[in-house]
Amino acid sequence: MAISSALFIIIASVTGIILAFEPISDKLNSFDVVPTNQISIAETIAVLHQKYDEVITIEVDENDFVSANVILEDGKSVTFYINPKTGEKIGDIIKKKPIYEFATNLHRSLFLKSTGRILIGFVSFLLLLISVTGIVLIAKRQGGISKFFSKIVKEDFNQYYHIIIGRYTLIPIMIITVTGVYLSLEKFSLLPKDTAVHQNIEQKKDTSTVNRANVEFFKTTKLDEVKKIELPFSTDEEDYYYVKLTDKEVAVHQKTGQIISLKKQPLVTFGAYYSLLLHTGKGSILWSFVLLLACFAILFFIFSGFAMTLQRRKKTTIIKNKFHKNEAEYIILVGSETGSTFNFATAFYKALIASGKTVFLSELNQYTSYKKATNLIIFTATYGEGEAPINAKKFISKIESTPQNNILNFSVVGFGSKEYKQYCQFAILVHANLQLHDKFTPILPISKINNQSFSDFNQWLEEWNTFHKTELTITSESLLTTNKKEQEFTVIDKTDINIDDTFLIQLKPNKRTTFESGDLLSITPKNETRSRLYSIAKIDHTILLSIKKHEFGLCSTYFNSLHKTDKMIASVQKNVAFHLPKKAKEVILIANGTGIAPFLGMINGKKSNTKVHLFWGGRTKESFKIYKDTINTAIENKELTSFYTAYSQEEKEKIYVQNILEQQATLIANTLKNGNTIMICGSIVMQKGVTKVLEEISKKHLQSSLHQFEENNQIKTDCY
Numbered sequence: 001m002a003i004s005s006a007l008f009i010i011i012a013s014v015t016g017i018i019l020a021f022e023p024i025s026d027k028l029n030s031f032d033v034v035p036t037n038q039i040s041i042a043e044t045i046a047v048l049h050q051k052y053d054e055v056i057t058i059e060v061d062e063n064d065f066v067s068a069n070v071i072l073e074d075g076k077s078v079t080f081y082i083n084p085k086t087g088e089k090i091g092d093i094i095k096k097k098p099i100y101e102f103a104t105n106l107h108r109s110l111f112l113k114s115t116g117r118i119l120i121g122f123v124s125f126l127l128l129l130i131s132v133t134g135i136v137l138i139a140k141r142q143g144g145i146s147k148f149f150s151k152i153v154k155e156d157f158n159q160y161y162h163i164i165i166g167r168y169t170l171i172p173i174m175i176i177t178v179t180g181v182y183l184s185l186e187k188f189s190l191l192p193k194d195t196a197v198h199q200n201i202e203q204k205k206d207t208s209t210v211n212r213a214n215v216e217f218f219k220t221t222k223l224d225e226v227k228k229i230e231l232p233f234s235t236d237e238e239d240y241y242y243v244k245l246t247d248k249e250v251a252v253h254q255k256t257g258q259i260i261s262l263k264k265q266p267l268v269t270f271g272a273y274y275s276l277l278l279h280t281g282k283g284s285i286l287w288s289f290v291l292l293l294a295c296f297a298i299l300f301f302i303f304s305g306f307a308m309t310l311q312r313r314k315k316t317t318i319i320k321n322k323f324h325k326n327e328a329e330y331i332i333l334v335g336s337e338t339g340s341t342f343n344f345a346t347a348f349y350k351a352l353i354a355s356g357k358t359v360f361l362s363e364l365n366q367y368t369s370y371k372k373a374t375n376l377i378i379f380t381a382t383y384g385e386g387e388a389p390i391n392a393k394k395f396i397s398k399i400e401s402t403p404q405n406n407i408l409n410f411s412v413v414g415f416g417s418k419e420y421k422q423y424c425q426f427a428i429l430v431h432a433n434l435q436l437h438d439k440f441t442p443i444l445p446i447s448k449i450n451n452q453s454f455s456d457f458n459q460w461l462e463e464w465n466t467f468h469k470t471e472l473t474i475t476s477e478s479l480l481t482t483n484k485k486e487q488e489f490t491v492i493d494k495t496d497i498n499i500d501d502t503f504l505i506q507l508k509p510n511k512r513t514t515f516e517s518g519d520l521l522s523i524t525p526k527n528e529t530r531s532r533l534y535s536i537a538k539i540d541h542t543i544l545l546s547i548k549k550h551e552f553g554l555c556s557t558y559f560n561s562l563h564k565t566d567k568m569i570a571s572v573q574k575n576v577a578f579h580l581p582k583k584a585k586e587v588i589l590i591a592n593g594t595g596i597a598p599f600l601g602m603i604n605g606k607k608s609n610t611k612v613h614l615f616w617g618g619r620t621k622e623s624f625k626i627y628k629d630t631i632n633t634a635i636e637n638k639e640l641t642s643f644y645t646a647y648s649q650e651e652k653e654k655i656y657v658q659n660i661l662e663q664q665a666t667l668i669a670n671t672l673k674n675g676n677t678i679m680i681c682g683s684i685v686m687q688k689g690v691t692k693v694l695e696e697i698s699k700k701h702l703q704s705s706l707h708q709f710e711e712n713n714q715i716k717t718d719c720y
């Protein structure tokens with residue numbers, strides 16, 4: 001729907017934006033000099049008759065501007081805005097500007113007369129369907145209409161703002177489209193006809209002549225109810241006043257002042273009137289402004305919608321399989337919507353192929369019989385309320401109906417986000433369904449990967465390796481082959497290399513780039529396809545990296561060779577799983593070595609009321625020097641609440657960061673208990689040591705396993 005109607009919707013929205021200014025500029029003319037609800041028909045008719053020879057009509061428009069068509073002394077018929085209290089002319093009737101004329105024509109009919117009108121009416125209907133489905137999708141994604149406005153997990157700019165803006169503008173857009181369709185139907189007389197006629201009203205006996213200023217109906221009816229008054233053209237008694245109100249039309253006898261007949265406005269006309277007001281914004285600056293924003297929103301939806309589709313297509317292209325499905329021993333099946341799960345699956349596929357295995361990779365919906373297969377590995381994301389991704393919806397029903405030659409050893413890896421209640425629910429369902437079946441044997445418990453966390457994935461890979469006695473390795477760099485946007489950075493500062501061969505380098509992106517501390521900078525050395533990742537500290541819109549130079553490290557050597565003002569090419573990779581939680585009251589940051597880098601940025605950019613405790617492990621006091629200034633400033637500015645160091649080479653006894661954690665067991669236990677977060681960055685060895693200590697603290701002080709806090713997304717890791 002979106003594709004076929006996009007061009008027309010773009011035209012309608014752009015012209016809609018222009019047209020939204022018309023009622024605003026009209027209204028700003030301020031011809032509404034007297035509030036129309038304070039002045040009666042009788043008063044206005046009286047003053048007009050005093051001033052002009054003949055009054056033909058009086059009209060009150062949506063802006064509450066009152067205009068009169070009168071005959072002047074010289075016999076000329078003129079129409080102008082009046083002050084309804086005095087009858088004086090206050091301005092000429094506003095002429096439609098050529099730009100609005102042009103935009104209206106394009107907006108209504110594309111200059112194609114009836115054909116164009118039909119087309120636009122139909123497109124309006126399509127847009128209505130798109131908005132309705134949009135609302136349903138948001139409600140589904142959020143887990144019910146009652147949660148329509150609850151928090152959204154920000155995974156991607158386009159996706160995030162598509163929903164955020166959608167929640168606020170989909171209702172106005174529905175109003176625009178419904179009224180648009182209504183106006184089209186009315187134009188083509190497809191609505192029920194207005195068959196109402198004037199009903200005669202029984203006349204009172206008294207037929208004495210009443211002055212028009214004393215007519216009861218005129219005295220009691222205020223101008224705000226009036227749309228148009230046609231005054232009698234002659235003195236003939238059969239010639240009546242016709243007063244059109246919002247809900248009825250009344251004929252008034254010119255001599256007796258009695259109501260002769262009355263016609264109720266049928267619902268269709270009523271609908272058309274309000275459709276026009278709602279569709280054009282006439283008479284209300286506020287509503288015109290809402291319409292203007294809605295038109296901008298539609299354009300944004302088209303842009304972001306296409307961007308998301310393209311992104312998805314790019315990511316979900318499946319690699320060319322080296323082996324036929326009936327030759328492969330290992331079958332990898334993927335359930336994914338936005339493609340990130342494919343990255344993991346492809347990396348695993350390559351690792352298996354590299355170790356000499358026959359592998360076949362496909363989507364879960366393509367599940368079929370595999371002649372030689374002995375292993376089934378399922379990587380699947382979860383969507384909606386614990387539902388399957390689109391390309392996995394058929395899998396469960398296919399399990400029963402698809403015969404297999406061999407017993408298949410299986411392992412299920414769930415990709416999800418702890419921010420959703422139904423964490424990895426679909427993977428759990430798949431695991432359970434396979435277990436029920438005697439052709440499938442689970443070789444590993446189900447693994448869950450939070451926010452595409454590489455360390456979670458690596459844990460599964462370790463379990464796989466242990467079970468199969470293999471040594472498959474996958475680097476985080478190999479996962480990020482897609483969606484790489486390389487760009488130029490300028491070196492703005494660099495420290496000397498210290499005794500640990502470590503240095504800091506500060507880079508400035510040469511074009512506007514959004515990133516956060518904890519994201520990764522990916523750089524690919526010349527003549528290499530594999531890129532390296534460095535954890536980013538965001539400091540005043542620049543990137544600070546802490547790099548350890550390895551003797552034969554291509555990237556670290558390259559970084560070390562750079563000087564101030566040098567340019568370099570790299571790309572920023574989002575790492576949502578390792579951002580500082582936005583609403584955290586207290587966080588504990590644990591790092592060793594260069595792992596401190598993202599934390600330097602987090603401390604620098606955090607909200608003032610968050611308490612931050614930093615634990616850092618290095619070799620010597622000298623090692624700490626390059627971070628010293630930043631840390632001291634942070635302590636002085638109260639950005640850092642407390643700071644603990646552990647040096648492994650200073651004293652006889654080696655002290656590691658996990659050792660100093662033991663001394664702060666109460667702080668750690670309270671942080672976990674209060675639902676706050678612990679973030680760990682640095683080497684895998686350190687991570688293991690730290691996790692062990694955290695586990696002990698949790699058991700001893702909280703009588704619960706650390707697992708519970710991990711499940712609750714309170715422990716975030718980025719270790720390598």
Ligand SMILES: Cc1cc2nc3c(=O)[nH]c(=O)nc-3n(C[C@H](O)[C@H](O)[C@H](O)COP(=O)(O)O)c2cc1C
Binds near residue numbers: 338387417420
């Ligand atoms: C609309 C939407 C709904 C989601 N619902 C869930 C959910 O219910 N449970 C869950 O664990 N993860 C949920 N996620 C997170 C995704 O499963 C997770 O980001 C996954 O890594 C995406 O993989 P893919 O890029 O391969 O589609 C949801 C994500 C989105 C965008």
